[in-house]
Amino acid sequence: MDLPSALQKLSTFRARSTRASQETFDKGLVVLKGNGLKKLGDESWSFLEQLALAAIDVGRLDIADRCLQLLTDKFPGSPRVDCLNGVRKEVTESPDAALAYYNHLLDADPVNVAFWKRKVSVLRRMGRIDEAVSELVELLDTYYTDVEGWLELADIYSSCRQYTSSLQSLAHVLLLAPQNPFHVLRFAETAYTAGDVSLAMKSFLNVIDMADADEDAPLEQVPSGFTVRAWFGIKQCARRLQRERLVSPSQTPVPDHLQLLDELATERLKTVYAGRDKSDKEATEVLEWLARG
Template sequence: MVQANLLTPPSRIPPQTALQLSQKAPLILASAPTSSLPWPLSLLFSRETPETWAIHENLLLAALRTGDDASARQILDRLTTRFGADNERMIALKGLYEEALAKDDKELEKIFNDYEKVLKEDPTNMSVRKRRVAVLKSLGRTADAITALTVLVENSPTDAEAWAELSELYASTGALGQAIFCLEEVLLIMPNAWSAHAQVATLHYLSGSTSIPALTLALRHFARSVELNDSYLRGYYGLKLVSQKLLPLLSESSVSKRNADEDDVAPPKPQSVKKLEEIATAKLGEIIRQYSASKAGQSGYDEAEVIAARELLDRDGKVER
């Protein structure tokens, strides 16, 4: 359904999905949700629902993703008419629209300066603070973006989105310890976020791909991600990859040489790791077969991820044809 897709779009929309959503613009824009009568009479004849404006906002984002600037402008104008140009959320959406149309760094700098003026008048506008960080990233000012996000999470320590963004920026600079810390904060706020578990597992893996403690932590988080989402391809991929790396390191001689440090992470038993590797292998094979049997775009899995999973299984001859 059009409304269902636009009301609850995926957090990271692939290009094909974004295109499908943006193509709904003519249908949505063809009908006016509000009456042209003056207020308060307009309320009596309005066709608004609680979902109406969430759909419009998600359609705006899809239109910008696909370069449909004309539809995006119409949607933005409709939202502005409804909520007013001074609305906190509208200021951020207008800025997002201008960012998407910016042709060079000079125009991005102007947008950044506009955000600075808004924040001088209203330092509590978190939506604009986040857009300001996005512009800093676009300008390549990673250190400044990290500083801005650090200030943001200090003032809003339960903002999981900001912590996740800060983790991504730290990881991009190679500061994996700080990146892991930020994602652990995300998990304190959202303990059942399977994608966050998979991301922190990936960072542990990258921080020590030959370290038993690091791989053990990666294994735990990947296992937790698939426990929370039984069809999570990335979680099973990581589970198999880490298991394969960890098993050779868990030989009796390797474990006996480890220092009995109180801070060490207790390693798993080899038989447990082997079992997890078998479960991941079986599940990845099932996902690949499901993807192959489904119609294009209807499996729910990203093609690139499925190809990577097939290649991983091909290495040890585990793909069932």
């Protein structure tokens, strides 16, 4: 692997904050050994941060320490480096020590989001969910626009089976990032789990509406990726709404044309699975499931 391509790849990872730790680590080592730091110039520092995190992720603490040393020498007292040091501490030291470290940092600088988030994550890892939630709620009350925080809160709530609360957090996520269909899909699935089937159905439809808004002939496309998931959701919701009388806690009206939607979802899912081999067990199971209702 040559240096320029590694640098190129790493910078796209940085821009998209991709967490492909092993790949980042391998490429980062090439850069580090190939003396690429000088080539990077001012960017070398964010590269070192990226490499340190990746190295911690894959358990190569020696490399992480080297990066951290370079960063500490360059930026003594920088909160960003402090935060990295904290992540490094989380690996080897007890969660209590890491927590104490973050508490200490937060005492000095109570408004630093990075420390605050790390503290929440340590609390969650220690199983002190109630404290994690209350810290996170306070964080989000101060920094409302933090999408990551809201997603984490929704995740914590659903891990505790508080699906309604989780749904509320996701509603804020939707407000903050209305253009992201993945969040809508998550909202839909959480709504279904919370028992709000008509809201879930509407949201699944929203996902489809968003996903193929820029396709000219959606009928000829085979659904892929998350749209398949959304079609499954539509199928399941339509089936349940036709059979049972369900009450929607959010007073969402049942969508019109349930019959047609059911047919459409079945059709779309068939285009995904019909072309597969007979021996494909997954496909036969899905087709059976579709045929059942």
